[in-house]
Amino acid sequence: MARSLKKGPFCDDHLMKKIEAQAGTSNKKVIQTWSRRSTIFPSFIGLTIGVYNGKVHVPVYVTEDMVGHKLGEFAPTRTFHGHGKDKKATTGDTAASTSTTSAATASAAPAAPAAAPAAK
Numbered sequence: 001m002a003r004s005l006k007k008g009p010f011c012d013d014h015l016m017k018k019i020e021a022q023a024g025t026s027n028k029k030v031i032q033t034w035s036r037r038s039t040i041f042p043s044f045i046g047l048t049i050g051v052y053n054g055k056v057h058v059p060v061y062v063t064e065d066m067v068g069h070k071l072g073e074f075a076p077t078r079t080f081h082g083h084g085k086d087k088k089a090t091t092g093d094t095a096a097s098t099s100t101t102s103a104a105t106a107s108a109a110p111a112a113p114a115a116a117p118a119a120k
Contacts, residue, residue: 009039009068019043032057036072051075 003010012035022031023043032050045064050057051071058075060066066074 009041011035011038011041019047022047030057030059033071036070036075038071040066040069040071042067053077 012033015031015033015035015038018031018033019041020043022029028046028048030048030050032052034052036051040062044062045067046062048059048061049071051060051074052058053075054077060071060074
């Protein structure tokens with residue numbers, strides 16, 4: 001459910017203080033934050049913010065397209081390791097299956113090309 005328009009966007013006060021302090025200097029250090037719930041404002045553009053994902057701070061370089069989104073959207077918290085493998089295929093003898101497939105391809109390779117249709 002979206003946030004009410006009369007409330008306006010949310011950003012943690014401690015993060016805004018860090019952003020404002022960095023805006024006054026030419027030094028562009030990574031700002032570390034645990035506030036994944038904060039909305040990205042236009043004043044964040046061009047800064048690098050280290051967003052905590054539960055393990056490490058993921059550096060997020062803020063661009064114009066990110067304004068209005070939450071910081072947590074750009075620091076995934078879960079690592080995808082792929083779907084489960086087919087247990088039936090892995091339990092069989094792989095050496096026997098590879099030898100039969102290589103023999104099948106070897107016998108199919110010298111086949112003659114298809115004849116072209118005759119012209120009338």
